[in-house]
Amino acid sequence: MNTLNPRNKKMALLCAITFLNLSIFAFAGEMKEVDTTGNKQNRIEIKDFAFNPQTLTVKSGEKITWINRDEEPHTVVSVEKQFKKSTALDTDQEFTITAGAPGTYTYFCSVHPKMTGTIVVVKS
């Protein structure tokens, strides 16, 4: 019969604490990895003739991906031509850019110029 005597209880507690610490470290490591590889998801959905969110704040160097959820084709075009424009995006098609220098970047859909959005790039 494996009854826990006080010493075993202490050992079990130590093991549990060690395991918990290791788990936390593993989790922290994973978080760090996500940050350094720039895999943070900056997604803008195009739905019902609007960009969602309409204003997105990202860090310089991060990627930004638009995805068209409408049946209509849409584009992503920088007002000041500060980044490459997308092709006409079909349903579920994506367009990705990498955020450059800090600043405010406005864009619109050239098919429906009333559709506008803003990217705010801050220092990484």
Ligand SMILES: [Cu+2]
């Ligand atoms: Cu459009």
